[in-house]
Amino acid sequence: MSAAQLMFARTATQARRNPGVAFGQPLIPSLLIGTIFTALFGAVEEIRGFPLASYDDWVLPGTLFLSAVVGAGFTAAELLRDIETGFIDRVRLTPADPASLIAGRASFEGLRAVVAATVILAIATTRGLTNEGGILGALAVLALTAGFATAWNGIFFYSAITTRNRAAVLGLQPLFFPIMLFSTWFGPRFLMPSWFEQVARFNPVTWYLDATRSILSGHPDWGFIGISVAFIVGLAGTTFSLSISAYRRLAAE
Amino acid sequence: MNALTAATGPSSAVFARSVREGLRDPGPALFLPALPPLLLVIAMTSLFGRLNGVIAFPTGSFKEFFVPGAIMIVAIAGGGFTSAQVAEDLRSGFIDRLRLQVRGPLILLLGRFGFEAIRIIPGVAAVLCVGLLFGGALPNGLPGALVITLLAMLLSAAYAGLFYIAAIVTEDPQTPLNLNPVGIIVSFLSTAFIPRAAMPSWADTAAGLNPVTVIVDGARAAMIGDLTSATVAAALAVATAGVAISVVASGAVLNRKLSRG
Numbered sequence: 001m002s003a004a005q006l007m008f009a010r011t012a013t014q015a016r017r018n019p020g021v022a023f024g025q026p027l028i029p030s031l032l033i034g035t036i037f038t039a040l041f042g043a044v045e046e047i048r049g050f051p052l053a054s055y056d057d058w059v060l061p062g063t064l065f066l067s068a069v070v071g072a073g074f075t076a077a078e079l080l081r082d083i084e085t086g087f088i089d090r091v092r093l094t095p096a097d098p099a100s101l102i103a104g105r106a107s108f109e110g111l112r113a114v115v116a117a118t119v120i121l122a123i124a125t126t127r128g129l130t131n132e133g134g135i136l137g138a139l140a141v142l143a144l145t146a147g148f149a150t151a152w153n154g155i156f157f158y159s160a161i162t163t164r165n166r167a168a169v170l171g172l173q174p175l176f177f178p179i180m181l182f183s184t185w186f187g188p189r190f191l192m193p194s195w196f197e198q199v200a201r202f203n204p205v206t207w208y209l210d211a212t213r214s215i216l217s218g219h220p221d222w223g224f225i226g227i228s229v230a231f232i233v234g235l236a237g238t239t240f241s242l243s244i245s246a247y248r249r250l251a252a253e
Numbered sequence: 254m255n256a257l258t259a260a261t262g263p264s265s266a267v268f269a270r271s272v273r274e275g276l277r278d279p280g281p282a283l284f285l286p287a288l289p290p291l292l293l294v295i296a297m298t299s300l301f302g303r304l305n306g307v308i309a310f311p312t313g314s315f316k317e318f319f320v321p322g323a324i325m326i327v328a329i330a331g332g333g334f335t336s337a338q339v340a341e342d343l344r345s346g347f348i349d350r351l352r353l354q355v356r357g358p359l360i361l362l363l364g365r366f367g368f369e370a371i372r373i374i375p376g377v378a379a380v381l382c383v384g385l386l387f388g389g390a391l392p393n394g395l396p397g398a399l400v401i402t403l404l405a406m407l408l409s410a411a412y413a414g415l416f417y418i419a420a421i422v423t424e425d426p427q428t429p430l431n432l433n434p435v436g437i438i439v440s441f442l443s444t445a446f447i448p449r450a451a452m453p454s455w456a457d458t459a460a461g462l463n464p465v466t467v468i469v470d471g472a473r474a475a476m477i478g479d480l481t482s483a484t485v486a487a488a489l490a491v492a493t494a495g496v497a498i499s500v501v502a503s504g505a506v507l508n509r510k511l512s513r514g
Contacts, residue, residue, distance in 0.1 A: 029434050036441045039453050046307040177289065181296040196299050 003096035007104025014078055015108070025071030026149075027116035031123070034063030041186075049190050052217075057130050060120075061212035062185040064141065065205060067116035068149035069176040073169050074112065075105040076156035080166055088251065098247040102157060102240060106150050113149030114142050132218025140215050144225075147232040148208055152176070154239025161246040179205050204231045263351055267364025271335050275372055286331035287376030290323040291383055297446075298387040308451045312390075312477055320381075320389030321473040322445030324401055325465065327376040328409035329436040333416020334372065335365045337426035344424050348511070358511055359504030362417060366500055369413040370406040377405045393480050400475035400485060407492035408468050412436075414499020421506045445469050467491045 015022035038059045045055040052058050079102075082088050091101065121129070121138055131137060160169045182196065183205035189197050200206045211228040214221035275282035298316045305314050312318040339362070342348045351361050381391075381398060391397055416429040423429075440446075442456060443465040449457045460466045471488020478484065 029437070032434075032438060033441075036438070036456070039456050040441065040447050040451075041301070041304075042453075043304060043307045043451060044301070047303050174289075178292055181292050186296065187300050191300050191303060193299050196296075 002100060003094075004100040004104035004107070007101050008108055011075055011078060011105055011108040012111075015074075015112075021071070022074055022112060023115055025074070026067045026112055027119055029070050030063050030066035030116060031120060033066060034059055034120070044187055044191075047191070049188075051188055052213075053130050054128075056124070056127065057216070058187070058213070059185075060124050060129060061141075061209045061216070062180070063120050063124075064117050064145050064212060065148070065180065065185070065208060067120055068113045068145050069152055069180075070173075071112075072109070072149070072153050072173060072176075073156040073160075075108050076153060076160040076169050077166060079105055079157065080160045080164065080169060083161075083164060083250070092251050098251060099240075099244050102243055102247060106153055106157065106240065109153040110146035110150040114146045117142055117145045129216070131216050133215045133220070134218075137215045137218065137220075140220075141212050144208065144212060144215075144228060144232075147229070147236075151232045151236035151239070154236050154243060157243040158239050158246065161243055161250060176205075179203060184209050204228070204235075207231060264360050264363040264367070267351070267361060268367045269364070271338070271365055271368035274335075274338060275368065281331065282334050282372050283375050286327050286334075286373055287379045289330045290326040290376075290380050293326070294320060294323045294380060294384050294387055294389075298384075298389075302388070304447075308447060311448060312473065314388070316388030317390045317477055318448070318473070319446060320384035320387075321401060321476045322440075322443070322469050323384060324377055324380050324405055324476075325408060325443075325445060325469045325472050326436075326440050327373050327380055328405045329412055329440055329465070332409070332433065332436050333369070333413045333420075333429050335368055336413065336416035336420040336429035339365060339417055340420035340424050340426040340429065343421065343510070348507075352511065358507045359500065362500065362503055362507060365417070366410045366413060366496070370410040373405055373409045374402060377402050390477050392477055393475060397476050397480055400480060400489075401472045404468055404472050404475065404488055404492055407489070407496055408465070411492060411495030411499045412439075414496075414503045417499075417503040418506050421503065421510050439463065439465050443469050444473075464491050464495060468495075 038056050042055050044050065044058070045052070050058075082091075121141070125131065133140065155175070156169055156172060159172055163169065182199045183203045184200055185205065189200065192200060207224055207228040208231075211221065211224040214224055297319060301315050301319075304310075308315070310318045348358075348361055352358065381389075381401070385391060393400075415435070416432060419429040419432055420426070442459040443463045444460055445465070449460050449466075452460060468488045468491055471485045471491075474480070474482050474484040474488075
């Protein structure tokens with residue numbers, strides 16, 4: 001077993017001890033918000049020009065997005081515990097590479113998001129979700145969601161290693177909210193005033209949402225898929241490079 | 254006079270301590286509660302103007318309907334800020350020391366409740382001003398603004414009781430903060446966003462049972478309806494009753510906790 005696999009297994013054990021935070025936190029608030037919001041604002045689909053069959057179909061990618069970002073920081077907080085308890089000091093005595101240790105932790109965030117997103121997709125399917133993309137489309141959406149969750153958690157890893165402050169790490173959790181508000185989460189572009197539309201156009205959440213909508217509609221928009229994947233790779237590359245450098249400095253102290 | 258001072262002294266001391274703590278960390282105490290409703294006002298009034306054609310808003314437009322709801326959300330977002338300090342005071346023995354000065358432990362919480370009521374005033378003012386810029390209306394002028402502020406203050410104090418009970422029972426500063434998602438459900442399943450007539454039946458039933466609905470309806474009437482209406486009076490009565498229930502319930506829980514040592 002590699003160091004990354006060992007860290008993944010260790011994180012999975014910690015998650016089994018605390019399943020509410022590990023798996024309930026990304027799932028339950030996302031489902032509640034998605035369900036209540038579509039119930040309240042279902043009338044949006046009656047606005048002339050609404051592009052999909054139902055508002056449920058419109059909000060579903062938003063609910064999947066929430067499963068990637070709500071409750072973020074679980075594994076970063078566990079990493080912080082490793083630093084506080086001296087586990088990291090013991091790991092320093094082994095030849096394990098810091099990059100693989102962080103990769104083992106971070107990849108578990110992808111799994112958390114996949115579990116939550118799979119449940120959300122399954123519930124949506126029983127409620128009549130339009131998924132013209134079929135199984136392949138669903139898998140692509142899950143992969144995109146897992147990628148977004150992993151990349152997003154890079155911010156939390158960097159914060160955990162540099163601040164070593166649990167409150168500072170968990171304080172980042174609402175960071176997604178303003179970015180989500182000014183995207184296409186709530187409604188299509190034709191509802192937006194021009195300033196809002198400009199903000200949404202350059203918002204990475206919009207790229208993820210529009211890519212997901214296009215996959216589920218059976219007409220993949222490769223432009224949105226490409227830019228969404230590029231953003232995920234860019235964010236993950238930046239935050240994890242910074243995290244690994246900070247971790248190396250910490251280990252050298 | 255001495256009796257009055259003896260009764261209010263510890264509460265004032267706790268209130269002053271809360272104010273000092275709030276000013277030391279003004280972000281979460283004073284400004285954070287305003288941020289979600291502020292962003293919601295900007296985003297939703299910009300996006301959902303066209304809902305007027307498909308939902309019959311009693312106010313005539315979504316914007317006028319939503320702004321009073323958003324102001325009430327200030328009282329709920331970031332709820333129970335001081336509950337972490339209540340847990341810390343229990344842990345550190347600060348409350349035990351204050352007990353030596355007062356007969357009823359309830360007095361120890363009154364100062365905290367008072368601060369919960371006033372700390373949202375800057376947020377209410379900010380959301381009101383931005384709401385007016387983004388299409389809200391305030392034909393009732395300053396009296397309407399004062400009543401809506403009073404309702405938000407009462408709602409903030411009433412809602413804080415839930416966090417205090419969690420803080421007292423657990424003595425853990427983190428636990429009450431985990432209750433924050435309750436605020437999302439309580440806000441959504443009220444008339445803060447859309448009228449009950451436009452809700453599906455299960456949401457309508459939930460909104461009917463939710464006391465926040467009465468308070469939001471009163472805030473809306475205070476802002477753009479009849480300031481002397483029964484709706485405003487009902488909202489003030491429900492909010493005041495909510496504060497009374499919160500104070501008595503959290504006082505009882507604290508009393509039990511302290512009597513068990």
